[in-house]
Amino acid sequence: MLVRELMFLQLFRPGAAACVGDLFLPPPKIEPSRLYFFIWNIFDKGKMKLPGLIDPHVHLREPGAAHKEDWDTGTAAALAGGFTAVLTMPNTNPPIINAQSLAIAEQAASSKARCDYAHYLGAGPHNSHELAELAPRAAGLKMYLDNTYGPLRLDDMSLWMEHFARWPRGMPIVAHAESRTMAGGILLSALFDRPVHIAHVSLREEILLIRLAKEKGIKVTCEVAPHHLFLSTDDLPALGAGRGEVRPRLASPVDREALWANLEVIDCFATDHAPHTLEEKDSFNPPPGFPGLETALPLLLTAVSGGRLSLDDLVARMHINPRRIFSLPEQPETWVEVDPLAEWEIRAENMHTRCAWTPFDGWKVRGQVQRVVLRGREVYRLGENTDRGEIRASPGSGRNLRDIS
Numbered sequence: 381m382l383v384r385e386l387m388f389l390q391l392f393r394p395g396a397a398a399c400v401g402d403l404f405l406p407p408p409k410i411e412p413s414r415l416y417f418f419i420w421n422i423f424d425k426g427k428m429k430l431p432g433l434i435d436p437h438v439h440l441r442e443p444g445a446a447h448k449e450d451w452d453t454g455t456a457a458a459l460a461g462g463f464t465a466v467l468t469m470p471n472t473n474p475p476i477i478n479a480q481s482l483a484i485a486e487q488a489a490s491s492k493a494r495c496d497y498a499h500y501l502g503a504g505p506h507n508s509h510e511l512a513e514l515a516p517r518a519a520g521l522k523m524y525l526d527n528t529y530g531p532l533r534l535d536d537m538s539l540w541m542e543h544f545a546r547w548p549r550g551m552p553i554v555a556h557a558e559s560r561t562m563a564g565g566i567l568l569s570a571l572f573d574r575p576v577h578i579a580h581v582s583l584r585e586e587i588l589l590i591r592l593a594k595e596k597g598i599k600v601t602c603e604v605a606p607h608h609l610f611l612s613t614d615d616l617p618a619l620g621a622g623r624g625e626v627r628p629r630l631a632s633p634v635d636r637e638a639l640w641a642n643l644e645v646i647d648c649f650a651t652d653h654a655p656h657t658l659e660e661k662d663s664f665n666p667p668p669g670f671p672g673l674e675t676a677l678p679l680l681l682t683a684v685s686g687g688r689l690s691l692d693d694l695v696a697r698m699h700i701n702p703r704r705i706f707s708l709p710e711q712p713e714t715w716v717e718v719d720p721l722a723e724w725e726i727r728a729e730n731m732h733t734r735c736a737w738t739p740f741d742g743w744k745v746r747g748q749v750q751r752v753v754l755r756g757r758e759v760y761r762l763g764e765n766t767d768r769g770e771i772r773a774s775p776g777s778g779r780n781l782r783d784i785s
């Protein structure tokens with residue numbers, strides 16, 4: 381056995397350092413050769429390189445709500461979390477539903493983004509023709525088939541059909557569709573024989589239905605958000621009513637465990653980074669959503685450390701699968717340097733997101749981003765003796781992925 385494999389097995393031995401609550405009980409099924417495959421390097425002192433991570437589901441709030449987040453702070457948070465590419469959702473103000481609103485978002489991104497990106501277009505009742513023409517400039521089509529933050533919900537299934545019929549076959553469709561609505565979205569995928577990606581799966585019934593659909597050959601893929609893997613309704617009393625508001629809602633511990641038990645059905649881990657200020661979250665009418673860009677990788681590395689997840693499980697869901705599902709270009713000379721042994725505490729004051737809070741505040745995690753390199757340039761570096769890193773990418777240095785491909 382290679383010395384480096386021995387080092388790796390030592391780093392990620394079964395049962396090592398379960399740091400996050402009691403989530404990591406089952407012994408892992410570790411296959412050293414597969415685990416090793418996706419590690420580019422192990423440096424001195426156990427540091428390792430991962431490919432640049434891709435988050436296919438973030439809300440950067442600009443245009444319209446830059447007090448929560450904008451393209452500058454949101455992409456800074458992405459880099460600090462190890463993400464070198466983000467796909468941004470269209471429920472902004474104005475929503476991204478036509479050429480004019482897309483141009484507004486493109487302008488904000490091109491002047492401020494510090495990591496690479498692409499914009500989703502929002503399916504509305506009267507825009508299926510126009511969106512089909514704009515498709516080459518978009519990350520994909522986002523269809524809100526259930527309630528969300530903003531006005532983009534499509535209730536009438538005939539509208540779903542129009543978009544499925546007109547949207548170019550080679551471009552991704554992402555559906556916010558929960559429970560039985562999700563079954564309708566999967567049916568359309570089958571009827572139109574084209575891929576659909578289900579956003580933020582949270583329930584046992586949903587992941588089981590997606591498993592069956594995949595077994596039948598239906599072209600469905602899905603993502604799960606870290607907060608649905610690490611939090612449940614059991615956490616609501618500690619979080620408080622407003623800070624616990626998220627869509628889909630935090631589910632039961634049984635649902636959460638069903639996601640872990642069906643890991644092979646999950647194609648992507650997507651943060652659904654959805655920042656709101658603490659003042660808003662603690663108000664009488666708290667909007668749903670959690671920030672997630674800066675906590676996803678540490679939480680998932682902690683799961684790797686605890687043996688609940690393998691490193692290649694992580695890389696497949698945070699780099700390889702999103703690149704394939706969304707037909708994203710390579711980012712040359714791009715990587716994330718991680719110390720998988722670093723034990724530290726998530727603190728909101730060390731984060732770069734403008735919303736200045738996290739539902740994981742105070743959680744002890746194992747695994748920390750040390751440095752991020754994007755297209756050969758250092759864009760993030762962790763400071764000495766601090767858990768707050770320095771963003772070294774300038775605003776506007778991020779590129780639109782659809783201009784590259």
Ligand SMILES: [Zn+2]
Pocket residue numbers: 437439469652654
């Ligand atoms: Zn979302």
